Amino acid sequence: AQSVTQLGSHVSVSEGALVLLRCNYSSSVPPYLFWYVQYPNQGLQLLLKYTTGATLVKGINGFEAEFKKSETSFHLTKPSAHMSDAAEYFCAVSGYTDKLIFGTGTRLQVFP
Amino acid sequence: DTGVSQNPRHKITKRGQNVTFRCDPISEHNRLYWYRQTLGQGPEFLTYFQNEAQLEKSRLLSDRFSAERPKGSFSTLEIQRTEQGDSAMYLCASSSNRLRDGGSGANVLTFGAGSRLTVL
Numbered sequence: 001a002q003s004v005t006q007l008g009s010h011v012s013v014s015e016g017a018l019v020l021l022r023c024n025y026s027s028s029v030p031p032y033l034f035w036y037v038q039y040p041n042q043g044l045q046l047l048l049k050y051t052t053g054a055t056l057v058k059g060i061n062g063f064e065a066e067f068k069k070s071e072t073s074f075h076l077t078k079p080s081a082h083m084s085d086a087a088e089y090f091c092a093v094s095g096y097t098d099k100l101i102f103g104t105g106t107r108l109q110v111f112p
Numbered sequence: 113d114t115g116v117s118q119n120p121r122h123k124i125t126k127r128g129q130n131v132t133f134r135c136d137p138i139s140e141h142n143r144l145y146w147y148r149q150t151l152g153q154g155p156e157f158l159t160y161f162q163n164e165a166q167l168e169k170s171r172l173l174s175d176r177f178s179a180e181r182p183k184g185s186f187s188t189l190e191i192q193r194t195e196q197g198d199s200a201m202y203l204c205a206s207s208s209n210r211l212r213d214g215g216s217g218a219n220v221l222t223f224g225a226g227s228r229l230t231v232l
Contacts, residue, residue, distance in 0.1 A: 043223040098207050098219045102154035
């Protein structure tokens with residue numbers, strides 16, 4: 001069985017500040033981990049993914065995430081927030097199949 | 113590659129009516145997924161197809177829901193006798209297990225923009 005927990009349904013930061021969105025997973029098999037972003041009235045867009053190899057993964061728009069097996073975490077970070085980063089972010093896990101199990105999401109607000 | 117296309121984008125219906133949503137996946141993708149997303153929640157898996165075969169169905173998919181992918185290309189999701197609790201965004205995604213991204217085993221799902229259902 002697999003599951004994802006996203007801590008904090010809402011995160012607010014000032015423009016230029018560090019963004020940290022937390023994700024912890026549970027998986028009975030080696031996990032593949034993903035972050036997706038969803039803008040209003042749009043579908044989900046892949047930010048980045050961890051499959052194997054390097055545990056620090058870089059994605060689009062300056063985001064990155066680090067897979068920490070010992071902590072079962074895959075937190076998403078960005079050094080400097082931009083107004084355009086305001087959106088809903090979803091962490092997801094898959095295993096032997098492509099089926100994604102999503103967390104409940106974190107809404108990021110960026111203040112000027 | 114025109115992406116994953118879903119129609120209609122919005123559907124408003126009265127309780128008890130039937131509705132059907134269509135999904136056109138990326139042409140070379142052999143896997144197709146349906147998810148449901150309600151306000152404030154993450155997408156929940158409903159079902160998926162590999163080619164025309166429906167390989168898995170969630171317990172969320174009651175007997176009022178039926179999904180088909182008759183020729184292994186587009187898919188339809190029909191909801192019969194709609195209830196207010198069916199109001200949600202229905203997302204379609206596709207992937208291919210024939211493509212390998214950097215040699216990894218995880219295939220990326222590409223999502224459509226969704227079909228929003230409102231049941232009055």
